[in-house]
Amino acid sequence: MAVHEYTSRIVWTGNTGAGTRSYTGYARTWDIAVPGKxxxxxxxxxxxxxxPGRMNPExxxxxxxxxxxxxxxxxYAAEAGIVVTGYxxxxxxWGKVGPGGAGRFVSAExxxxxxxxxxxxxxxAEAIHHRIPGVCFIARSVAFPVTHAPRFRFEP
Incomplete structure (x- = not known):
């Protein structure tokens, strides 16, 4: 199996002057700074x-x-001769939070x-969706079920 390496740089930007001296004294903000992006x-x-105006981990x-x-x-659509013009x-x-405050995703659609x-x-075109969970890097890495509810339309 080929090994792929991914890197990222997370930089906390929420120090309002006193660091984490108090729980309410700092902001929960950061930047994702991937080199060259x-x-x-x-x-x-x-x-x-x-x-709410910034992306969060979820x-x-x-x-x-x-x-x-x-x-x-x-x-897969290209391989099957299905011409997709929009997606x-x-x-x-959906997530749940437990009694101690720890949460997790329980499913996604x-x-x-x-x-x-x-x-x-x-x-x-519909059948293609069923092949993807076996190959998608992210879907194969999550610990919750992912379902699909596609809708199809045709170009005018």
Whole structure:
């Protein structure tokens, strides 16, 4: 098996002057600074006092899961002769928080709307989704079930 290495740089930006001297005295903000790529400003989940205008870890995980699925979908569609002209997903993830405050994702559903060129076989287009969980790097790495509820439309 080939080994792939990924790197990232997380830089805490929430020191408001006193560091972590008190629990409420610092901001839960940071930047993702991957070399050679735009910086992504992040924050805690808004339910935990984070900035709702910034990406949070839960957003990033769900987005990565959806993007990985999309890329494999497009790959398999091209191989199958299914011409995809548009792909948009609005995935939903569900989490639970335990009595001690620790939470985790319990499931996610990908809900892509896929635009197909006229004449595409919808049964073949649908079947592609079932192949992806076995190859998607992110889906194979998460410890919760991921389901799919695709909708298809055709170009006018």
């Amino acid at each position: 735009p910086v992504v400003p992040c924050s805690n989940d808004p339910l935990l006092g984070g900035d 957003d990033l995980l769900l987005s990565a899961l959806s993007a990985c699925h999309m890329l494999w979908y497009l790959h 948009e997903d609005t995935p939903v993830g 990908l809900r892509p709307v896929i635009t197909l060129a006229p004449g595409a076989d919808v049964a073949v």
